[in-house]
Amino acid sequence: MPQESSRISTRRKLLFATVAVLVPLLLLESLLRVGKTVADDLSSRDAEWYEFDTRVGWRPRPNFSGTIIHGYREFDAHGYVKQDSAQVAPRNRELILVVGDSTAMGFGVPVQQSFAEQLDRLLPEQDVVNLGVNGYSSLQTAIRLEQALEVLKPSAVIVSCGFNDRRYVLREELRDSPEHFLQIGQQRPAWYDSFYLYRGLRKLLVAESQPPRDVTLTMLPARVGPGAYRENVRRMGTVARRHNARLVLLALHDNPTKSRDLRAGISALDDDDAPLAIEHLRRAVQAANMFADLGRIYLAQAYQAEGNDEKAKKALQVRIPLYSLHGGRPVHLDREYEAILFEVAAETGATVVAAGERLDESPGVYFDFCHFDEIGNRIVAEMLAEELDDAS
Known part of the structure; x- marks a missing residue:
């Protein structure tokens, strides 16, 4: 009888311990779901589209x-x-x-x-x-x-x-x-992906296991x-x-306001004015916007024009964020791809x-790096x- 009582007591302890672990986790999961809903409402973002x-x-x-x-x-x-x-x-x-x-x-x-x-x-x-x-x-x-x-x-x-x-x-x-x-399309969420607690932990773990690394822009x-x-x-x-x-x-x-220094730097580079190009392109890099990496690419060319290969090499070094399906920042100019449109149009009618x-002519219509408002x-x-x- 004492042994039976001891077994019941052990089972109760295990049950209480399990409940003590699960209840806080379920509560945290509920809070995360509520928080996610509120965050979506506040930021007007929805990744499930x-x-x-x-x-x-x-x-x-x-x-x-x-x-x-x-x-x-x-x-x-x-x-x-x-x-x-x-x-x-x-x-x-x-x-x-x-x-x-x-x-x-x-x-x-x-x-x-x-x-x-x-x-x-x-x-x-x-x-x-x-x-x-x-x-x-x-x-x-x-x-x-x-x-x-x-x-x-x-x-x-x-x-x-x-x-x-x-x-x-x-x-x-x-x-x-x-x-x-095909590789993207074959991705299927696992059953545990439905838990917000797991998603949050995974995000932290991925960020820790894949820290940004320095790479050379021209290699991307x-x-x-x-x-x-x-x-x-x-x-x-x-x-x-x-x-x-x-x-x-x-x-x-691209937004002409956000790419102004980039364009001015390239224009100066085309005019063989490396010092002026460097001045503009350094500002383009410091802006840290969507065109900063293009600024780095042309800043390296400006340094090379001055014979400063060491600075040119350093300009091309950039810290890369985690991968996005849409890609990173542009590494080609809009005018390069626009020229292709005109050439293909001439070929195809x-x-x-x-x-x-x-x-x-109305740069105020742009609200970010390339998108435009209702007027645009x-x-x-x-x-x-x-x-x-x-x-x-």
């Missing part, structure tokens, strides 16, 4: 509704913007398709103020469907366009992409490719290099022509709408409407 895909890496999550970086979005059961659901159904009206990255998606503005929706209102006899996806490169855009042309059969396609192509990745195998998209490849970008734009031209759809390429620029030049979207929509009206 997309799902992984083996063809394009990621795509809009069907039936999602919520905020995507300060802008509310709803997607229907097929992943189309909810406002476009009726327009993708069988119809007797001409359809214009918008594809590309966050500039096409309407990043940072209400969906009705994106240039696609404003264009829709400016062209009442046609329907405009927006397939822009945040973070997309020209390769992802080309693949998404090929898929959409088969189903939607538009009369015209507007392409807006290029910024993400110019961003660095940490290794060659992380450049955009069908193999890399772009997500999509200039040659690959050219081929992707050509690919879009070919597939659009095959489906009898007119191709309109939107040429956009596509049209280029140089909206970047017009937006640069209105300017783009009006330029596109004029071009499409002239061609009709």
Whole structure:
């Protein structure tokens, strides 16, 4: 009897110990979930708007509704913007398709103020469907366009992409490719990923186990290099022509205010004024914005022009953050990729709408490194409407 009593006592102790451990953990999990909800509401951020895909890496999550970086979005059961659901159904009206990255998606503005929706209102006899996806490169855009042309059969396609192509990745195998998209798309969350406590601990552990490391900027490849970008734009031209759809390429620029010192430094470098170039480019680096690494690349060239190889080498050393699907900072200039758009347009018969030049006249429309507000979207929509009206 004493032994039986002892066993019961031991089991009770184990039970109490288990409860003592589980209850605080469950309470912490509940608090983390509440905190995450509040944080999402306060920051207007929601990372659940997309799902992984083996063809394009990621795509809009069907039936999602919520905020995507300060802008509310709803997607229907097929992943189309909810406002476009009726327009993708069988119809007797001409359809214009918008594809590309966050500039096409309407990043940072209400969906009705994106240039696609404003264009829709400016062209009442046609329907405009927006397939822009945040973070997309020209390769992802080309693949998404090929898929959409088969189903939607538009009369015209507007392409807006290029910024993400110019961003660095940490290794060659992380450049955009069908193999890399397959790898991304095959990611599946484990059962324990649903616990916020695990997510928080994992984030801390990853940060500790993968500290930033010093690398040389010129060793980092772009997500999509200039040659690959050219081929992707050509690919879009070919597939659009095959489906009898007119191709309109939107040429956009980086924020001229945030890239002012970078541009001034490059201009001085072109004029063989290395001291002035160094002055501007050092400020571009010190700004620590999205164009700081381009500042480093051209600062190294300015130091080399002065014969200071040691400073040039040091300028290219940078501390890299943890990897992002969208890539790091740009390592190519916007004008380099814009020139490719004009060259491919001349080859393929596509049209280029140089909206970047017009937006640069009103730099206040930019609210970050490349995105523009409702007024900027209105300017783009009006330029596109004029071009499409002239061609009709």
